[in-house]
Amino acid sequence: MRATFTRYLSRHPGAVIGLVLLGLQVIAILFAPWLTSYSPVEADPLASLEPPSLAHWFGTDVSGMDIYARVIYATRINLLISLTAVAVAFVIGVPVGLLIGFYRGGLSSLVMRVFDFIQSFPIFVLGMALVSVMGQEIWNVSIVLAVLFIPMFARVIRAEVLSLRERPFVAAARCSGATDFSIMFRHILPNALTPAIVQISISVGLAILLTAGLSFVGAGVRMPTPEWGLMVSSGAQQMILGVWWVSLFPGLAIVIAVLSFALIGDMAKDLSDPTTRDRR
Amino acid sequence: MLGTVSTGLLDLGRRVLVPSRSMAHAPRLTFAGLLAGGIGAGLVAALLAAPLPARAQDAKTTLVVAAPRTPESLDQEYPPTEAGHEVRRNVNERLLGYAQKKGDDGILYEDFTTIVGVLAESYELSPDKKSITFKLRKGVKSYNGNELNADTVMWSFERGWNMKSNFHWYMTQIFKIEDPKVAFTKVDDYTVKVSIPNPSPLLDRIWINSDLGILDATEVKKHLTPEDPWGARWLSTNTASFGPYQITKYTPGQEVVYDANPNYWRGPARLKRVILREMPTSANRVAALQAGSVDVAEYLLPRELALLSKVPGVTVYKVFGNFIHRVEMNNAKPPFDNLKVRQAVNYLVPREEILKSVYFNTARFTKSPISEIYPAFTDEYFFFNNDPAKAKELLKEAGFPEGFKTQLAYRTGDQIEEEIAVILKSAFAKGGIDVELLKLPASTLVERYTKGEVPMYFFRDMAIVPDAAYVANLWLNSASAINYSKFKSDEVDALINAGLTSTDEAKRVADMKRVQQITMEGAPWVFLMNPGYQLATRANVKGYSWYTPNGNAFYDMYKE
Numbered sequence: 001m002r003a004t005f006t007r008y009l010s011r012h013p014g015a016v017i018g019l020v021l022l023g024l025q026v027i028a029i030l031f032a033p034w035l036t037s038y039s040p041v042e043a044d045p046l047a048s049l050e051p052p053s054l055a056h057w058f059g060t061d062v063s064g065m066d067i068y069a070r071v072i073y074a075t076r077i078n079l080l081i082s083l084t085a086v087a088v089a090f091v092i093g094v095p096v097g098l099l100i101g102f103y104r105g106g107l108s109s110l111v112m113r114v115f116d117f118i119q120s121f122p123i124f125v126l127g128m129a130l131v132s133v134m135g136q137e138i139w140n141v142s143i144v145l146a147v148l149f150i151p152m153f154a155r156v157i158r159a160e161v162l163s164l165r166e167r168p169f170v171a172a173a174r175c176s177g178a179t180d181f182s183i184m185f186r187h188i189l190p191n192a193l194t195p196a197i198v199q200i201s202i203s204v205g206l207a208i209l210l211t212a213g214l215s216f217v218g219a220g221v222r223m224p225t226p227e228w229g230l231m232v233s234s235g236a237q238q239m240i241l242g243v244w245w246v247s248l249f250p251g252l253a254i255v256i257a258v259l260s261f262a263l264i265g266d267m268a269k270d271l272s273d274p275t276t277r278d279r280r
Numbered sequence: 281m282l283g284t285v286s287t288g289l290l291d292l293g294r295r296v297l298v299p300s301r302s303m304a305h306a307p308r309l310t311f312a313g314l315l316a317g318g319i320g321a322g323l324v325a326a327l328l329a330a331p332l333p334a335r336a337q338d339a340k341t342t343l344v345v346a347a348p349r350t351p352e353s354l355d356q357e358y359p360p361t362e363a364g365h366e367v368r369r370n371v372n373e374r375l376l377g378y379a380q381k382k383g384d385d386g387i388l389y390e391d392f393t394t395i396v397g398v399l400a401e402s403y404e405l406s407p408d409k410k411s412i413t414f415k416l417r418k419g420v421k422s423y424n425g426n427e428l429n430a431d432t433v434m435w436s437f438e439r440g441w442n443m444k445s446n447f448h449w450y451m452t453q454i455f456k457i458e459d460p461k462v463a464f465t466k467v468d469d470y471t472v473k474v475s476i477p478n479p480s481p482l483l484d485r486i487w488i489n490s491d492l493g494i495l496d497a498t499e500v501k502k503h504l505t506p507e508d509p510w511g512a513r514w515l516s517t518n519t520a521s522f523g524p525y526q527i528t529k530y531t532p533g534q535e536v537v538y539d540a541n542p543n544y545w546r547g548p549a550r551l552k553r554v555i556l557r558e559m560p561t562s563a564n565r566v567a568a569l570q571a572g573s574v575d576v577a578e579y580l581l582p583r584e585l586a587l588l589s590k591v592p593g594v595t596v597y598k599v600f601g602n603f604i605h606r607v608e609m610n611n612a613k614p615p616f617d618n619l620k621v622r623q624a625v626n627y628l629v630p631r632e633e634i635l636k637s638v639y640f641n642t643a644r645f646t647k648s649p650i651s652e653i654y655p656a657f658t659d660e661y662f663f664f665n666n667d668p669a670k671a672k673e674l675l676k677e678a679g680f681p682e683g684f685k686t687q688l689a690y691r692t693g694d695q696i697e698e699e700i701a702v703i704l705k706s707a708f709a710k711g712g713i714d715v716e717l718l719k720l721p722a723s724t725l726v727e728r729y730t731k732g733e734v735p736m737y738f739f740r741d742m743a744i745v746p747d748a749a750y751v752a753n754l755w756l757n758s759a760s761a762i763n764y765s766k767f768k769s770d771e772v773d774a775l776i777n778a779g780l781t782s783t784d785e786a787k788r789v790a791d792m793k794r795v796q797q798i799t800m801e802g803a804p805w806v807f808l809m810n811p812g813y814q815l816a817t818r819a820n821v822k823g824y825s826w827y828t829p830n831g832n833a834f835y836d837m838y839k840e
Contacts, residue, residue: 041705041706042706042709043702043703043705043706043707044706045630045633045634045636045637045638045703046633046636046637048637048638049583062583062637062638062695062699063637063699063702063703063706064637065702136719218692218693218719222716222717222718222719223698223701223702223717223719224702224705224717234698236563237561237562237563237581237695238583239563240563240566240567240584241583241584241587
């Protein structure tokens with residue numbers, strides 16, 4: 001397994017880049033207080049909108065807050081929101097998908113229609129509506145994203161289960177006296193998980209974008225919380241004045257985060273697919 | 281080539297039917313095609329030739345304004361807003377006005393010491409200041425051609441009274457009128473008298489307010505229905521008055537078109553048409569002004585104005601103005617019901633830093649609840665400096681040695697308020713006060729602070745009557761509907777009530793100074809800045825004037 005992984009990395013520089021970028025984010029999360037001496041939320045009005053310099057590597061925003069410090073600390077907030085949302089969606093979506101795939105009937109159809117209802121809304125508009133109802137808290141943004149992602153995981157798992165439940169090994173398990181619970185969780189789930197695991201990295205990237213987007217339009221977290229979308233938004237007003245640094249650096253951080261999860265998603269897909277894994 | 285050329289369109293169609301020999305293998309020409317082409321060519325030629333001077337004329341007489349929002353309603357009885365004030369200033373003509381004087385900066389200002397007739401040719405105050413008689417101008421016509429007379433004025437009063445909104449508020453709160461039949465009387469076809477129960481020093485100057493415009497009753501009455509006896513629905517989207525403009529197109533959220541009143545009593549406006557476009561983002565208004573696609577950009581950020589003042593072809597007007605931008609605290613609920621807490625919060629404000637970084641030194645510290653340009657203003661009682669140690673001491677005395685948690689609300693989309701809010705959060709933290717910032721849509725914010733649901737919130741307002749008792753009555757009288765901070769002082773209430781009825785000017789000034797002293801010591805608000813009023817225009821836009829409601833008066837403006 002380890003050899004396969006090493007061989008894969010040696011042949012796929014994209015995956016290496018993805019891991020390196022993820023590593024940078026992990027470092028930012030773990031060592032933020034040691035990476036900057038500035039507070040990410042303390043205003044210094046007299047240092048307002050200073051361009052990048054040795055004192056402020058990424059410059060300062062309108063309130064005089066150090067953008068480098070805010071970009072570093074924002075990694076915690078953005079990834080916390082995104083990973084929490086995806087984790088919750090995975091934990092709920094996978095069993096639900098398993099159940100509605102295994103037990104086809106009225107309840108299963110009803111659940112699918114509920115998912116259709118959720119997914120028929122433009123995801124961003126629904127996100128804005130839910131956040132405005134629940135309040136602009138970090139955890140609320142996470143919960144909203146989780147609600148949006150649950151149908152994705154459930155659908156992926158259900159599709160797999162619908163195919164797997166007709167396979168001979170399921171019939172064999174049933175003949176040997178296995179209960180439904182045992183069949184679902186011991187026999188079907190391990191075989192159905194692969195696409196859901198690939199979906200995780202795609203969803204994390206999407207969650208990062210949605211979090212940033214919600215904050216950009218004022219429906220995400222509150223000022224002065226360090227959050228990339230909020231930072232891009234607060235800098236957008238200054239672009240016309242030639243102040244480019246307020247939006248640029250958090251914008252790059254979003255690109256790096258989303259790109260890293262996209263590349264890792266590709267890697268997960270390749271490694272979990274026996275046909276492509278063996279070829280590579 | 282074609283065999284012949286004609287100048288007449290029909291003639292052209294007939295003659296081109298016969299191509300020359302050299303056109304024998306050219307694509308076939310049809311009569312209809314040629315006729316259409318001929319008409320098109322003629323139209324283009326006509327457009328290019330004849331209207332050139334006319335188009336240049338249009339450009340000179342049309343003003344395009346970029347504003348943060350279109351007015352919420354066109355009815356003068358709608359609660360006052362900045363956008364609404366601008367409509368009233370340009371559309372609804374009043375009975376009286378201030379004379380104008382040119383400032384050293386070339387801007388036209390109101391001369392608060394000289395009241396002149398507008399729709400009233402003259403007026404007479406009774407010696408006891410309990411009645412005022414207006415002699416109306418004759419021959420004044422509205423945009424629709426209807427003439428002003430006493431009946432028009434009386435109907436406007438009747439409507440205002442029965443709508444129970446702005447007019448009613450002035451009459452009952454300022455003049456203490458109880459019976460409209462006694463108060464408003466028609467003397468003859470061009471004379472109207474207003475009588476009030478008590479003397480009022482404001483009996484003449486109140487009628488200068490644009491909220492008290494005289495409507496074209498003849499026109500409005502055409503649109504009344506049994507369900508809408510005062511035309512509230514029609515006037516919310518239409519205008520009818522005797523002012524310099526009529527609104528001929530109103531698309532909320534997009535555009536308002538003002539067309540000049542050709543019958544205006546002072547002569548038609550030089551700008552025949554004013555198009556106001558909604559551009560909520562100030563950066564877009566800046567870009568449009570720089571590109572020349574608009575002539576005027578309203579309500580820009582100080583940082584943007586600093587940039588534009590260096591741009592060739594753009595003029596930035598800056599006036600002292602009467603806006604007061606503050607954070608109000610709910611004085612009726614803990615912890616801000618404690619005087620020492622309110623004072624402590626004021627000691628934590630880094631005013632110098634806010635002035636430099638947010639306002640680019642274009643504002644002044646708020647040192648009184650009264651605007652600096654109004655009579656009786658004094659700043660001698662302002663004593664708050666940035667002193668976190670003093671603030672901590674006060675908080676300790678108030679029983680909050682470790683500070684407390686609270687909320688500060690500001691309007692979505694208001695960049696200035698967001699910038700100040702972030703600075704205040706950091707500054708208040710030095711006193712142990714943990715502030716949660718709430719960014720709320722304007723309507724939600726208003727709803728929540730009117731219900732007393734937000735402990736601290738931003739509030740920007742101006743009082744349009746240049747009188748200290750009037751201003752104090754608005755914001756500090758405990759009986760006032762817009763004293764949202766719930767400040768209550770029996771002495772202030774008594775002084776304000778006396779100031780609204782006393783005609784002894786020296787005593788009024790002394791009383792209002794005492795009101796300012798009590799207010800500064802009582803610290804009902806976090807005193808911040810008087811931001812002034814600024815306007816950016818293309819350099820060829822001239823004649824800018826400033827009035828207390830801060831709405832731009834397009835009648836005074838013109839393009840070179």
